[in-house]
Amino acid sequence: MTGNRVSARDVARLAGVDPSTVSRVLRGKTVQHRYAPETIERVRRAAAELNYRPSLAARALRTGRSMMVGMVVSEVANPFFARLASHVERAAWDQGYRVVICSTNENAQRQEQQIADLASRGVDGLIIAPVAGACLGEFQAVVAIDRPAEEKGIPYVGLNNEKAGRMLGKNLIKRGYRRIGVVIPATETDPTLQCRLNGLQEELGASGQIEWCLEVASDPQALPEIARQAINQIERDSLPDAIVGLTNWCTLGILEALRRLGIAWGEEVGLAGIDDFAAASILQPAITVVAQPIEAIATTATQLLLKRIAATTLTEEQTTHLLEPIWIERESLL
Amino acid sequence: MTGNRVSARDVARLAGVDPSTVSRVLRGKTVQHRYAPETIERVRRAAAELNYRPSLAARALRTGRSMMVGMVVSEVANPFFARLASHVERAAWDQGYRVVICSTNENAQRQEQQIADLASRGVDGLIIAPVAGACLGEFQAVVAIDRPAEEKGIPYVGLNNEKAGRMLGKNLIKRGYRRIGVVIPATETDPTLQCRLNGLQEELGASGQIEWCLEVASDPQALPEIARQAINQIERDSLPDAIVGLTNWCTLGILEALRRLGIAWGEEVGLAGIDDFAAASILQPAITVVAQPIEAIATTATQLLLKRIAATTLTEEQTTHLLEPIWIERESLL
DNA sequence: TGACATGGTACAATCGATTGTATAGGATGT
DNA sequence: ACATCCTATACAATCGATTGTACCATGTCA
Numbered sequence: 001m002t003g004n005r006v007s008a009r010d011v012a013r014l015a016g017v018d019p020s021t022v023s024r025v026l027r028g029k030t031v032q033h034r035y036a037p038e039t040i041e042r043v044r045r046a047a048a049e050l051n052y053r054p055s056l057a058a059r060a061l062r063t064g065r066s067m068m069v070g071m072v073v074s075e076v077a078n079p080f081f082a083r084l085a086s087h088v089e090r091a092a093w094d095q096g097y098r099v100v101i102c103s104t105n106e107n108a109q110r111q112e113q114q115i116a117d118l119a120s121r122g123v124d125g126l127i128i129a130p131v132a133g134a135c136l137g138e139f140q141a142v143v144a145i146d147r148p149a150e151e152k153g154i155p156y157v158g159l160n161n162e163k164a165g166r167m168l169g170k171n172l173i174k175r176g177y178r179r180i181g182v183v184i185p186a187t188e189t190d191p192t193l194q195c196r197l198n199g200l201q202e203e204l205g206a207s208g209q210i211e212w213c214l215e216v217a218s219d220p221q222a223l224p225e226i227a228r229q230a231i232n233q234i235e236r237d238s239l240p241d242a243i244v245g246l247t248n249w250c251t252l253g254i255l256e257a258l259r260r261l262g263i264a265w266g267e268e269v270g271l272a273g274i275d276d277f278a279a280a281s282i283l284q285p286a287i288t289v290v291a292q293p294i295e296a297i298a299t300t301a302t303q304l305l306l307k308r309i310a311a312t313t314l315t316e317e318q319t320t321h322l323l324e325p326i327w328i329e330r331e332s333l334l
Numbered sequence: 335m336t337g338n339r340v341s342a343r344d345v346a347r348l349a350g351v352d353p354s355t356v357s358r359v360l361r362g363k364t365v366q367h368r369y370a371p372e373t374i375e376r377v378r379r380a381a382a383e384l385n386y387r388p389s390l391a392a393r394a395l396r397t398g399r400s401m402m403v404g405m406v407v408s409e410v411a412n413p414f415f416a417r418l419a420s421h422v423e424r425a426a427w428d429q430g431y432r433v434v435i436c437s438t439n440e441n442a443q444r445q446e447q448q449i450a451d452l453a454s455r456g457v458d459g460l461i462i463a464p465v466a467g468a469c470l471g472e473f474q475a476v477v478a479i480d481r482p483a484e485e486k487g488i489p490y491v492g493l494n495n496e497k498a499g500r501m502l503g504k505n506l507i508k509r510g511y512r513r514i515g516v517v518i519p520a521t522e523t524d525p526t527l528q529c530r531l532n533g534l535q536e537e538l539g540a541s542g543q544i545e546w547c548l549e550v551a552s553d554p555q556a557l558p559e560i561a562r563q564a565i566n567q568i569e570r571d572s573l574p575d576a577i578v579g580l581t582n583w584c585t586l587g588i589l590e591a592l593r594r595l596g597i598a599w600g601e602e603v604g605l606a607g608i609d610d611f612a613a614a615s616i617l618q619p620a621i622t623v624v625a626q627p628i629e630a631i632a633t634t635a636t637q638l639l640l641k642r643i644a645a646t647t648l649t650e651e652q653t654t655h656l657l658e659p660i661w662i663e664r665e666s667l668l
Numbered sequence: 669t670g671a672c673a674t675g676g677t678a679c680a681a682t683c684g685a686t687t688g689t690a691t692a693g694g695a696t697g698t
Numbered sequence: 699a700c701a702t703c704c705t706a707t708a709c710a711a712t713c714g715a716t717t718g719t720a721c722c723a724t725g726t727c728a
Contacts, residue, residue, distance in 0.1 A: 007714055018678050023716055032717095035676065053454040057400060058714035060391040061683045068434070068455075075420060079612070082416035086409060089437055098451065100402070101435045103423055117432065120387040121402075252616070259618065278413070279613035282586070284593065341684055352708050357686055366687095369706065392684035395713045672726085679720075690709075697702080 006050045015039075015046035022047070026054070060122060069305060070118035071099050072128040073146075074106045079278065080294065081129070084145065087298030088127060095306050097124070108133050125305045132189055141308035143301045147192055153319070155308075157301040159292045160322035161192045164274050165199025167290050167325050168244055172208065175333055177242040177270045179211040180204065183230060183250040185218030196246050196274055211240040216250065226253030231260060239263065242270030242333065248277040251287065271332040274325075285331035293323045340384045349373075349380035356381070360388070394456060403639060404452035405433050406462040407480075408440045413612065414628070415463065418479065421632030422461055429640050431458070442467050459639045466523055475642035477635045481526055487653070489642075491635040493626045494656035495526045498608050499533025499580075501624050501659050506542065506576055509667055511604050513545040514538065515577040517564060517584040519552030530580050530608055545574040550584065560587030565594060573597065576604030576667065582611040585621060605666040608659075619665035627657045 008019040015022065017039060024033050025043040035043075046052075060066040069092055073081040089099050100123060104111040111131050115138075118126060125141035128134065130149045136142045137151075148156040172180060182200070184193055201210060214233045216226045230243075230253055243258075245251030251273030258265050265271035266285035273280075276291035300321050307317075342353040349356065351373060358367050359377040369377075380386075394400040403426055407415040423433050434457060438445040445465050449472070452460060459475035462468065464483045470476045471485075482490040506514060516534070518527055535544060548567045550560045564577075564587055577592075579585030585607030592599050599605035600619035607614075610625035634655050641651075 008716095009714075019715075020679080020717070021677065023714095027716090029717090033676080039676080053450065055395070055714050056455045057391050057394040058683090059716075061389070061395050061685090062714080062716045064683080066391060076410070076423065077413075077417040077420035079411075079413055079416065082413065082419075083411040085416075085435065086411035086437060089410065089435060098434050098436070098455070100432050101419065101423060102432070103420060116387065121390045121432070255616075277612070279616040282589075282613040282617065342686095343684075353685075354687075354709080355707065357684095361686090363687090367706080373706080389684050392713090393686075395715090396684080396686045398713080669728100671728090673724105674726100675722105675724085677721085677723105679718105681718090682716085683714105686712085688709105688711085691707085693705090693707105695702100695704075698700095 006052050008052070008054065011043065011046045011050055011052045014050060015042045017043060023054075026052075064122070065124055066122045067096050068098050068100055068121070068123045069125045069127060069302075069309075070102060070114075070121075070123040072102045072104060072111065072114050072118070072126065072130075074129060074131070075103050076101055080146075080275070080292070083294045084298050087295045088302050091299045091302035092306070097306065099127075104131060106131050124309045127301050127305055141305050143305045143308070145297055145301045147190060148320075155304055155317070155319045155321070157297055157304065157321040158192070158323070159297070159325055161195035161274075162199035162202075163322070164290045164292075164325035165196040165201070165246075166203040167199075167327055168196075168272060168274060169200045169203025169205075169208070171288075171327065171333065172242055172244070172270065172272070173204065175270070177333070178208045179240040179242075180208060181211050181233070181237075181240040181243040182213040182246065183226070183243065183254055184213060184215055184246040185250060186215040187218050193246055200244070200246075212237055216253065218247075218249075220249055223249060223253055223256065226250065227256035227260065230254050230257035234261060234263075239269055242272065244271075245273035248273060248275040248280075248289075251275070251289070252277070252279075255283070255287070266332040266334065270334065276328060280328075281330065287332045288330040289328050291326040291328050293326055296323045340386050342386070342388065345377065345380045345384055345386045348384060349376045351377060357388075360386075398456070399458055400456045401430050402432050402434055402455070402457045403459045403461060403636075403643075404436060404448075404455075404457040406436045406438060406445065406448050406452070406460065406464075408463060408465070409437050410435055414480075414609070414626070417628045418632050421629045422636050425633045425636035426640070431640065433461075438465055440465050458643045461635050461639055475639050477639045477642070479631055479635045481524060482654075489638055489651070489653045489655070491631055491638065491655040492526070492657065493631070493659055495529035495608075496533035496536075497656070498624045498626075498659035499530040499535070500537040501533075501661055502530075502578055502606060502608060503534045503537025503542070505622075505661065505667065506578070506604065506606070507538065509604070511576040511667070512542045513574040513576075514542060515545050515567070515571075515574040516547040516580065517560070517577065517588055518547060518549055518580040519584060520549040521552050527580055534578070534580075546571055550587065552581075552583075554583055557583060557587055557590065560584065561590035561594065564588050564591035568595060568597075573603055576606065578605070579607035582607060582609040582614075582623075585609070585623070586611070586613075589617070589621070600666040600668065604668065610662060614662075615664065621666045622664040623662050625660040625662050627660055630657045 008022045012019040012022045022043055025040050092099055102114040108131050119138045126139050127143050129146040130144055142154050144154050144156045146158050216229050243254050245254050272288045274290050276289045280287040342356045345356045346353040356377055359374050436448040442465050453472045460473050461477050463480040464478055476488050478488050478490045480492050550563050577588050579588050606622045608624050610623045614621040
């Protein structure tokens with residue numbers, strides 16, 4: 001019924017010992033308590049015979065460790081978070097941790113519920129892509145990914161967005177693109193986008209310039225709208241040397257706009273973006289992008305989290321980890 | 335530390351009552367035990383003041399319900415499973431259930447470990463896309479998704495693969511495609527692919543025919559290899575009226591082959607597939623596919639699971655749910 | 669031979685919530 | 699006034715594993 005019919009008591013009975021003996025033998029806690037080899041063997045055999053598995057609920061209650069971590073993201077179905085989750089799961093697994101996945105849909109209230117619930121469940125740590133106003137105080141260990149937490153003192157692991165912007169700018173300049181069009185989602189709350197833009201601008205420096213910078217809806221649904229805005233922008237101004245999308249949705253919007261206008265990207269105009277996406281490598285010409293180091297973000301965050309969980313004293317480690325963007329050269333820049 | 339500093343005892347103390355009163359009042363178990371409205375109010379206030387949250391670990395231990403379900407899939411990063419997981423999470427959430435996500439990487443041993451671990455954790459149910467040899471006996475409630483379990487008596491929710499094949503066939507015929515090329519992953523273990531092929535073949539009937547059927551590696555890494563095989567096939571035989579991929583990887587392989595051969599899909603040859611994928615709608619011409627009803631699969635499976643969990647007696651319900659494929663008309667069939 | 673160390677194991681409390689049963693005090697009925 | 703019946707609440711056992719401490723044999727040393 002519960003999935004755990006046999007308890008330590010049962011094993012103890014079969015082996016003719018005390019439950020405490022079972023516990024210590026099976027967990028190898030035999031430093032202070034050394035048991036006779038024969039006893040150990042007997043316990044092991046009994047446990048195996050009964051197919052004994054300790055109840056982790058009971059253990060959690062007693063020890064205060066649930067051996068679970070929570071992962072709170074806006075939406076698991078988003079490939080970026082899905083891949084992140086996959087790597088987090090793998091990294092946590094090795095240490096015996098499992099991950100409880102929670103979506104917020106970018107909704108602050110939902111986020112709060114999720115956090116409260118995870119606290120109730122006694123997860124040992126939290127990896128979160130926070131939306132505004134997350135109360136993370138309850139947790140011993142928290143790591144923010146993708147975007148920093150508002151709350152201070154929360155370690156943060158994410159893309160070095162400024163460097164991503166610079167990487168983009170550097171490559172544009174190197175290839176002779178001078179007049180650049182930019183599409184960026186409008187958002188007051190997310191500092192990461194501004195970083196990308198800053199980096200880009202900085203690297204463009206005197207040699208290049210941002211011809212125009214189009215702010216569009218950040219809502220993924222808004223793709224047609226983004227395309228429309230981009231078309232307007234392009235028709236109003238002259239066509240820049242290259243257009244870049246600062247998120248993958250932006251890049252897709254630009255793509256659609258160019259198609260409708262009958263402009264060949266990679267030939268008549270350069271095209272590139274920040275954030276990789278599935279179609280980028282399949283399109284022809286394939287889209288050159290600077291990608292996020294998803295695996296590195298996930299494993300760094302997980303290791304940091306697990307270290308925090310293990311730590312008895314709050315060690316003041318480096319609190320921000322900005323990881324290197326990855327240049328993926330394809331065909332949309334000459 | 336644990337995230338749960340305040341216990342029912344603390345609340346009880348503050349409210350001047352017994353912990354049992356706290357428990358019953360807060361959970362609304364006041365049928366057998368009716369408390370004075372004033373007492374109820376006092377308890378509520380105390381709980382709120384202390385920001386009390388019951389330890390779900392303790393509750394799980396006592397009640398035998400963890401209010402968690404496990405979800406075991408080959409890989410969360412796979413968009414199909416990611417979307418499935420998202421909907422499962424949402425559907426489970428409403429009933430107070432959270433989902434622990436586990437990847438198997440199609441590895442039977444890993445799957446076994448995951449299952450055993452979830453059993454230890456006392457999850458109340460399991461949603462699983464099983465690979466060969468899953469021992470699901472330990473669980474009170476299990477639902478297989480995507481592919482049926484070997485073990486008998488496990489309810490299964492998935493695409494009606496045969497109907498998907500028929501849908502594909504019907505639409506090909508309707509549009510006048512007669513000679514069809516098929517690309518299908520080679521696999522002995524997965525019955526769903528054979529169903530798709532059968533459905534297709536059946537619907538083609540006398541009016542059409544499968545010109546050739548190419549078996550390719552099912553490994554997602556093998557895309558270049560699939561393309562190569564497809565090229566060989568096309569060069570050896572004549573070009574069929576249409577080519578269909580029975581999975582999205584197959585369709586991508588065909589696509590790549592057509593590109594290399596300089597054949598325009600949608601014009602010189604029809605192209606379609608079973609299983610949608612992100613790039614399908616972005617490519618030009620966009621790829622027509624029959625898609626899986628992902629949300630329906632997830633919610634059906636989840637509801638079935640939760641019903642099983644709630645059931646005290648093993649109700650013999652309908653054990654197989656084959657859900658309707660979805661025709662997504664795009665541009666690669668005329 | 670007695671004091672003492674130590675190896676091997678059992679005992680019992682504990683984590684926090686749930687839940688069956690008991691009980692005090694008041695109301696009701698005759 | 700006494701038995702009876704509620705009403706509202708407390709008591710205590712329990713879920714299963716962990717862990718500090720107590721304890722009983724031996725064996726050792728003086």
